[in-house]
Amino acid sequence: MFTPxxxxxxxxxxxxxxxxxxxxxxxxxxxxxxxxxxxxxxxxLATLFEVGxxxxxxxxxxxxxGALEATVQNFFQKGDAVLSVSTGAFGNRFRDVAQAHxxxxxxxxxPWGQAFDPAPVVSRIRQHQYRGILLTHNETSTGVINPIxxxxxxxxxxxxxxxxxxxxxxxxxxxxxxxxxQTWGVDVALAASQKGFMCPPGLALIAASGNGLxxxxxxxxxxxxxxxxxxxxxxxxxTPATSLIYGLDKSLELLAAEGSARRYQRHRLLGQMTRSxxxxxxxxxxxxxxxxxxxxxxxxxxxxxxxxxxRARIAALGLQVAGGMGPWHDTAIRIGHVGAxxxxxxxxxxxxxxxxxxxxxxGLEAAWQVWHEDLDKEEPYDA
Ligand SMILES: *Cc1c(COP(=O)(O)O)cnc(C)c1O
Numbered sequence: 001m002f003t004p005x006x007x008x009x010x011x012x013x014x015x016x017x018x019x020x021x022x023x024x025x026x027x028x029x030x031x032x033x034x035x036x037x038x039x040x041x042x043x044x045l046a047t048l049f050e051v052g053x054x055x056x057x058x059x060x061x062x063x064x065x066g067a068l069e070a071t072v073q074n075f076f077q078k079g080d081a082v083l084s085v086s087t088g089a090f091g092n093r094f095r096d097v098a099q100a101h102x103x104x105x106x107x108x109x110x111p112w113g114q115a116f117d118p119a120p121v122v123s124r125i126r127q128h129q130y131r132g133i134l135l136t137h138n139e140t141s142t143g144v145i146n147p148i149x150x151x152x153x154x155x156x157x158x159x160x161x162x163x164x165x166x167x168x169x170x171x172x173x174x175x176x177x178x179x180x181x182q183t184w185g186v187d188v189a190l191a192a193s194q195k196g197f198m199c200p201p202g203l204a205l206i207a208a209s210g211n212g213l214x215x216x217x218x219x220x221x222x223x224x225x226x227x228x229x230x231x232x233x234x235x236x237x238x239t240p241a242t243s244l245i246y247g248l249d250k251s252l253e254l255l256a257a258e259g260s261a262r263r264y265q266r267h268r269l270l271g272q273m274t275r276s277x278x279x280x281x282x283x284x285x286x287x288x289x290x291x292x293x294x295x296x297x298x299x300x301x302x303x304x305x306x307x308x309x310x311r312a313r314i315a316a317l318g319l320q321v322a323g324g325m326g327p328w329h330d331t332a333i334r335i336g337h338v339g340a341x342x343x344x345x346x347x348x349x350x351x352x353x354x355x356x357x358x359x360x361x362x363g364l365e366a367a368w369q370v371w372h373e374d375l376d377k378e379e380p381y382d383a
Contacts, residue, residue: 006320007349009140009172009296011194011201012339014247018198021250022243029242037249042234044252045205048175048260049189052182054210058231059203059248061241064171064192066226067204068097071167071188074228075215078102080131083124083164085116089141089325094134094169106130112327113142113298115291118151125155125164132165132215137173137189141325142286143293143334145177152185165215171195175255176267176295176338187212196267196295198254198339199247208232267294269374270337270346273367274299277350280366281357286332295338298324300331302358307333310356319352343371 006013027033038059045057060066076082081104084095091109098105108124110116116135125133138145148168155163167188170179174189176196181189186209193203206228208216213232220227230237255263271294275285278299286298301310307324311333314321324332335353337346350367354360 002318004315004318004320005345005349005352007335007337007341007346008320008322009195009334009336009338010192012196012198012336013341013345014200015198015254015340017254018247018250022200022247024243024246026242029240030236034242034245038236038240038245039234041245041249041252044249044256045207048252048255049191049207050180050182051207052209054213055181056208056213056232058206058208058228059240059245060206060226060228060231061202061244062204062226063194063201064169064190064204065093065097067171067190067192067206068094068169069101070204070226070228071190071206072098072101072103073223073226074217074220075165075167075188075212076101076103076132077217077219079104081106081129082132082134083108083121083128083130084134085121085136085146086110087114087116087136087142087144087146088112088139090139090169090171091134091136094136098134113144113287115139115144115146116151118147118154121151122154122158125158129162130164132167135166135168137168137170137179138177138293138295140172140293140296140334142328143296143298144287144291145173145293146291148179148186149184156185165212172293172295172338175260176263177293178260178264181207181209187215193244193248193251196338197248197251199244199251202241202244203248206231264294266342267338269343269371270294270341271297272374273343273346273370274335274337274350276370277353277363277367281354281359281363283333283357286328296322296334296336298328298332298334300328301333303331307331313356314353317352317355319349321349321353343374347371 194201
């Protein structure tokens with residue numbers, strides 16, 4: 001009768017204001033109604049990613065994986081040596097995309113549930129001549145946030161001529177988790193519409209710094225629709241996904257109204273509430289607190305119960321949560337808390353999850369307590 005509530009790491013709930021913006025009637029996508037909208041979207045994205053004065057933004061019709069593929073195709077050539085640092089399923093996907101396009105990939109794989117350690121990564125970079133390094137900001141399959149800033153800080157000591165292009169898949173990170181590209185020295189960052197941007201799936205966002213754009217390959221054979229040159233130059237090569245872009249325009253307005261500091265704090269709080277809930281009901285979070293993601297949490301279900309059955313029972317009560325991935329498929333569920341989720345909507349979702357746990361009231365008390373203590377630190381969230 002009702003559409004299900006969702007606590008997923010994508011797609012995420014779409015606010016009514018964004019749904020309404022997507023109903024804007026069609027017009028010439030090179031005409032006076034749409035042109036300023038796309039300009040504003042690209043300008044706001046450049047600010048949000050902090051690409052710097054000579055950086056640029058490409059908005060493509062694709063899901064996030066399209067951004068991974070277009071990045072590999074446009075910033076590298078077949079035969080280029082790259083270091084892939086993988087902390088889970090999405091790091092593996094980035095590696096696989098690079099391999100599929102003929103890059104010579106040195107795979108550096110971190111055990112499931114851990115973040116990478118910058119020191120061994122930097123020492124590999126010093127020993128090899130990589131053209132690029134492929135990183136995941138927030139590993140959605142495990143619920144781990146990686147230390148991008150500590151890595152880039154250590155890479156400053158490498159002479160610029162030997163410094164590889166730093167490419168970060170931040171699809172479940174930006175805009176919920178900070179990735180100030182210019183300050184941190186990130187060259188290319190990727191995002192998608194259906195996670196923190198609170199839009200439906202369908203837009204891939206690629207942000208490049210001035211240095212990143214210098215590495216955009218000029219000779220780009222085997223690329224046509226996903227040749228990023230025209231997209232970065234604002235040339236609108238083909239019909240854009242206009243309705244989604246109207247939605248993204250509204251999203252960027254809502255994100256700016258909340259402000260980045262409050263948004264980052266809200267997502268940290270949502271992660272803390274979810275982990276406290278998990279500890280209190282005996283569904284322990286699978287990753288260490290120090291690397292725990294603000295946007296998605298893996299909770300272990302007790303031995304003997306199946307995550308698939310647990311998720312089906314939760315779904316029957318009106319809430320969809322995600323399954324564990326990879327080696328955690330049979331032991332964990334994932335709760336997404338990214339995008340248009342407030343502490344109150346998370347709490348309502350957890351009150352559904354609580355029904356299938358052994359200690360429902362303990363779990364809810366713990367989550368509520370974390371929320372309550374946060375009220376003393378922060379201004380309350382405006383409705
Ligand atoms: C969601 C996600 C992707 C892309 O997935 P799509 O289904 O293609 O949108 C890539 N990387 C990460 C880290 C993600 O969270």
